[in-house]
Amino acid sequence: MATANVRDVAALAGVSVGTVSNVLNQSKPVAPDTAKRVLDAIDKLGFIRNDAARQLRVGQSRTVGIMVLDVSNPFFTDIARGVEDTLTTFNRSLILGNSGESASRELSYLDLFEEQRVAGLLITPVGNVLTRLERLRERGSPVVLVDRHENARSFSSVSVDDYRGGQIAAEHLLEVGRTRIAFVGGPRAVLQVAQRSGGAQDAIREHGAVPLRILELDSMRADAGRVGAEQLLALPPAERPDAVFAANDLIALGVLQALTHAGARVPDDIAIIGYDDIYFAANAAIPISSIRQPAWEMGRTATELLMAEIDAPRSTDFRHVVFQPELIVRESTSRP
Amino acid sequence: MATANVRDVAALAGVSVGTVSNVLNQSKPVAPDTAKRVLDAIDKLGFIRNDAARQLRVGQSRTVGIMVLDVSNPFFTDIARGVEDTLTTFNRSLILGNSGESASRELSYLDLFEEQRVAGLLITPVGNVLTRLERLRERGSPVVLVDRHENARSFSSVSVDDYRGGQIAAEHLLEVGRTRIAFVGGPRAVLQVAQRSGGAQDAIREHGAVPLRILELDSMRADAGRVGAEQLLALPPAERPDAVFAANDLIALGVLQALTHAGARVPDDIAIIGYDDIYFAANAAIPISSIRQPAWEMGRTATELLMAEIDAPRSTDFRHVVFQPELIVRESTSRP
DNA sequence: GGCCATCGGTAAAACGATTCAATACACGAC
DNA sequence: GTCGTGTATTGAATCGTTTTACCGATGGCC
Numbered sequence: 011m012a013t014a015n016v017r018d019v020a021a022l023a024g025v026s027v028g029t030v031s032n033v034l035n036q037s038k039p040v041a042p043d044t045a046k047r048v049l050d051a052i053d054k055l056g057f058i059r060n061d062a063a064r065q066l067r068v069g070q071s072r073t074v075g076i077m078v079l080d081v082s083n084p085f086f087t088d089i090a091r092g093v094e095d096t097l098t099t100f101n102r103s104l105i106l107g108n109s110g111e112s113a114s115r116e117l118s119y120l121d122l123f124e125e126q127r128v129a130g131l132l133i134t135p136v137g138n139v140l141t142r143l144e145r146l147r148e149r150g151s152p153v154v155l156v157d158r159h160e161n162a163r164s165f166s167s168v169s170v171d172d173y174r175g176g177q178i179a180a181e182h183l184l185e186v187g188r189t190r191i192a193f194v195g196g197p198r199a200v201l202q203v204a205q206r207s208g209g210a211q212d213a214i215r216e217h218g219a220v221p222l223r224i225l226e227l228d229s230m231r232a233d234a235g236r237v238g239a240e241q242l243l244a245l246p247p248a249e250r251p252d253a254v255f256a257a258n259d260l261i262a263l264g265v266l267q268a269l270t271h272a273g274a275r276v277p278d279d280i281a282i283i284g285y286d287d288i289y290f291a292a293n294a295a296i297p298i299s300s301i302r303q304p305a306w307e308m309g310r311t312a313t314e315l316l317m318a319e320i321d322a323p324r325s326t327d328f329r330h331v332v333f334q335p336e337l338i339v340r341e342s343t344s345r346p
Numbered sequence: 347m348a349t350a351n352v353r354d355v356a357a358l359a360g361v362s363v364g365t366v367s368n369v370l371n372q373s374k375p376v377a378p379d380t381a382k383r384v385l386d387a388i389d390k391l392g393f394i395r396n397d398a399a400r401q402l403r404v405g406q407s408r409t410v411g412i413m414v415l416d417v418s419n420p421f422f423t424d425i426a427r428g429v430e431d432t433l434t435t436f437n438r439s440l441i442l443g444n445s446g447e448s449a450s451r452e453l454s455y456l457d458l459f460e461e462q463r464v465a466g467l468l469i470t471p472v473g474n475v476l477t478r479l480e481r482l483r484e485r486g487s488p489v490v491l492v493d494r495h496e497n498a499r500s501f502s503s504v505s506v507d508d509y510r511g512g513q514i515a516a517e518h519l520l521e522v523g524r525t526r527i528a529f530v531g532g533p534r535a536v537l538q539v540a541q542r543s544g545g546a547q548d549a550i551r552e553h554g555a556v557p558l559r560i561l562e563l564d565s566m567r568a569d570a571g572r573v574g575a576e577q578l579l580a581l582p583p584a585e586r587p588d589a590v591f592a593a594n595d596l597i598a599l600g601v602l603q604a605l606t607h608a609g610a611r612v613p614d615d616i617a618i619i620g621y622d623d624i625y626f627a628a629n630a631a632i633p634i635s636s637i638r639q640p641a642w643e644m645g646r647t648a649t650e651l652l653m654a655e656i657d658a659p660r661s662t663d664f665r666h667v668v669f670q671p672e673l674i675v676r677e678s679t680s681r682p
Numbered sequence: 683g684g685c686c687a688t689c690g691g692t693a694a695a696a697c698g699a700t701t702c703a704a705t706a707c708a709c710g711a712c
Numbered sequence: 713g714t715c716g717t718g719t720a721t722t723g724a725a726t727c728g729t730t731t732t733a734c735c736g737a738t739g740g741c742c
Contacts, residue, residue, distance in 0.1 A: 013485050013486075015697090015698055015699080016698065016699060016700095017698080017699095025721075025722085026721065026722045026723065027698090027699080027700090027722090027723080028700080028701080028702090028721070028722060028723070028724095029720080029721060029722075030699095031699070031700055031701080032700095032720090032721085034699090034700095035700080037700085037701085038719095038720080038721090039719070039720075040720075040721085041719085041720060041721090044720080044721085056481065058457070058460045058461055059461055059698090059699075060402070060461070060463065060697085060698055060699065061398075061461040061462050061463070061699090062397075062398045062399075062401035062402040062407070062462075062463065062697085062698080062699090063398075063402050063697070063698035063699035063700085063727090064698080064699050064700070065398035065699090065727095066396070066398040066399050066402050066697090066698085066699075066700095066726095066727050066728065066729085067698085067699050067700045067701080067726070067727050068699085068700070068701095068727085069727070071398070073441075081417075081423050081426065081427065082420060082423055082424070082427070082625065084418060084420075087417050087418055087423065088418070090417065091417065091418070091444070094444060098454075103441075103458050104441075104442075105409075105439075105440075105441045105442075106440075106441075106442045108427070108430060118434070121394070122439050124394045125394055125395055125396070125397040126397050126398075127396065127397070127398065145392065149349050150349075232625075232629040260629075263626070263629050263630075263631075264629060266631050267629055267630065267631050267632075267633065270631040270632060289418065289568075290599070290626045293568040293596075293599050293600060293603055294599075294603065294630070294631060295599075295602050295603050295606040295630060295631035295632060296603075296606060296631060297603065351727095351728055351729080352728065352729065352730095353728080361691075361692090362691070362692045362693070363692090363693090363728090363729080363730090364691075364692060364693075364694095364730080364731080364732095365690080365691060365692080366729095367729070367730055367731080368690095368691085368730095370729095370730095371730080373730085373731085374689095374690085374691090375689075375690075376690075376691085377689085377690060377691090380690075380691085395728090395729080396727085396728050396729070397729095398727085398728080398729090399697090399727070399728035399729035399730085400728080400729050400730070401697095401729090402696095402697050402698065402699085402727090402728080402729075402730095403696075403697050403728085403729050403730045403731080404697085404729085404730070404731095405697070
């Protein structure tokens with residue numbers, strides 16, 4: 011019933027506990043036949059190392075924490091998968107927290123991570139937690155910011171060039187001959203939204219006569235897309251846009267639904283391009299063009315930055331990896 | 347740099363470490379002003395309890411493990427959210443593992459959970475791990491099965507009546523006047539698929555003349571749906587079904603895409619009903635009818651069963667909660 | 683006044699791994 | 713025969729909590 015411990019293993023193998031530990035961690039050479047006796051004993055007893063004891067002694071855990079904004083958004087689960095896959099190659103594990111954009115949940119997860127003495131933390135912060143994160147780092151848990159680099163030069167980070175992504179999207183719409191473009195976005199306070207629309211605006215401005223209508227909505231989900239599309243459909247025909255750039259793919263899906271419902275043809279009447287390139291954009295009824303963010307690779311890179319800081323603590327050169335977005339063309343923006 | 351510990355707190359507050367512990371855990375009454383001195387000291391030092399030490403002493407962690415089949419399937423993240431929300435009310439936290447349907451990943455996560463001495467485990471098993479789970483339970487970590495109750499009467503479980511779900515879906519298609527129905531499913535080896543199609547088959551058989559065509563595909567994702575739909579479209583018009591029952595919503599989305607691409611009208615030419623009722627079914631270009639599984643509630647109930655077992659260990663009455671699926675009617679199956 | 687509870691609090695003994703200084707042993711070299 | 717060198721192993725100390733046995737003081741009761 012009570013789980014076997016190193017002492018039991020040592021007794022059965024006829025060695026000391028130190029030797030068992032050496033076998034377990036390969037920290038010192040152990041004679042082959044001794045090692046075999048120990049391994050046999052471990053096997054016979056079904057011994058499983060007590061990680062709490064190990065952690066207490068070593069002072070740090072082997073798990074890494076990640077805090078995401080929204081587990082139900084595939085973009086974030088893709089990042090998490092990249093992190094998880096990479097961590098397993100480092101022989102470490104992951105504990106996942108979901109802030110759900112709530113600052114108080116974020117704080118309670120930070121407490122948890124700190125109690126656990128996580129080896130490191132990947133976070134897309136929602137509240138104002140920078141000083142808290144600095145404390146975490148001072149206490150031995152390095153932190154890497156994911157997709158939020160804003161004026162936080164004192165942490166390593168990975169992000170995507172959202173301004174450029176906005177440019178690319180707008181340029182693509184112009185290239186396929188669209189002349190009246192609308193940006194349907196979430197709250198302007200979200201940095202990503204502001205930069206994507208800014209990039210689109212600048213790209214369009216270079217082309218002179220084409221107007222850009224910007225719709226600001228209060229969410230980044232499909233319902234916002236539906237509301238936005240309905241507003242556009244209500245415009246007099248002359249002002250009605252012939253292309254929509256959605257701030258993310260969830261919104262784009264909402265737009266597509268509302269347009270389909272109203273009988274507008276996509277892309278003939280109105281083209282749609284989204285952002286993130288989630289699975290459900292590629293598999294929509296009309297496959298939706300999108301600006302791809304390399305979510306899995308972002309997860310991997312963030313993890314590698316974190317591992318580097320874990321291995322070289324108190325280093326002060328923070329790296330900021332900026333990924334380039336990529337245009338994925340699908341039917342929703344094909345030439346009429 | 348080194349984080350403060352109970353001894354430091356005790357020294358600053360002028361009490362013994364035992365008292366600090368009592369304040370922390372409210373295990374024994376502490377005089378109000380003593381408690382205040384302790385809390386002040388904790389605050390001043392920025393003390394955060396070392397969970398590894400606590401765990402070592404208590405013998406068990408305060409976190410619960412959950413192992414899901416596929417984090418990129420919204421159905422499972424919805425379950426996980428239900429679990430997470432419920433656990434926070436019990437003041438416990440969650441460590442999430444993603445087996446990705448791989449038996450070897452599942453095993454390595456089981457190792458992790460056992461090293462961590464998790465308080466309990468929620469799992470949708472993929473490999474043959476029942477004896478391993480029994481060991482886990484014997485060592486103090488109760489286990490509850492999620493969505494896989496198959497001949498495992500020796501564990502509590504939550505699941506959904508898939509046979510009934512299949513019936514409901516087929517009955518609905520008949521009710522809206524469909525006469526040639528196809529079931530597009532994943533591998534028959536997946537129990538859920540077999541039961542859903544079985545339920546549909548029996549419901550249809552009761553209605554005499556209506557045939558049911560069953561397509562077995564090798565995945566449960568959108569690509570399988572596309573392939574299935576193309577096979578159906580290739581049939582001679584007289585044999586072509588006028589309704590598709592997809593084994594899950596991902597497949598339904600693929601079907602919708604292929605039909606749209608081929609110019610078939612949904613629901614006029616072909617109706618579609620899916621299974622799971624994920625977010626992306628409701629927000630598809632043509633909102634897709636679905637058989638809802640109460641994912642969040644399943645997560646909550648599984649957690650409650652687990653907590654009950656944690657509080658009353660070595661109990662042997664295992665409960666099996668079977669949820670009833672619910673028909674959600676949307677445009678994809680409205681009457682022509 | 684003697685006895686017993688009750689209340690607040692203390693000190694020390696766990697928990698189970700890792701680590702480090704110490705030692706044992708073998709083997710050559712001189 | 714001694715010294716040195718290297719390898720293998722030992723055993724005790726340690727990490728930071730919780731818990732248990734115990735203690736002194738206070739007050740109620742007969």
